[in-house]
Amino acid sequence: MTGASVDVVNGTGLPLDKNGMWREILTPRVGSTPRPALFLDRDGTLIDLVDYLSTPDDVQPIAAALALTAQARANDIPTVLVTNQSGIGRGYYDWQHFAEVQQAVIAAVAAGGGKIDAVYACPAFSALPANKLRKNQCE
Secondary structure: OOOOOOOOHHHOOOOEOOOOOEEEEOOOOOOOOOOOOEEEEOEOOOEOOOOOOOOHHHOOEOHHHHHHHHHHHHOOOOEEEEEEOHHHHOOOOOHHHHHHHHHHHHHHHHHOOOOOOEEEEEOOOOOOOHHHHHHHHOO
């Protein structure tokens, strides 16, 4: 996982790129040899699905997924978390709320023996024109 270029948007201090996507590399890749990685969706896969999750107290990890992240870590396989956060695009919550939830998710994974090495999040939702946000910003 080589570091993606990330600009801090509006002085927030959050890892948002120029298109408003969250791109956070928590464990920089060492070397250039390709290797396997575990890609997991967040909501409904790693944690229970909660519509428009914006509160850390509502994070409920899925035990089997936590075990999988621990197994990946034990085998030196990086875990990449990917998530679409349409609640941000809809204005229901903001990136700061997302960051707070992410801290709870990362802590839960660590408590289960796993590790999140990178997080990619997009605020797209289907009501936006496909050529405006989904195609251009979430690639």
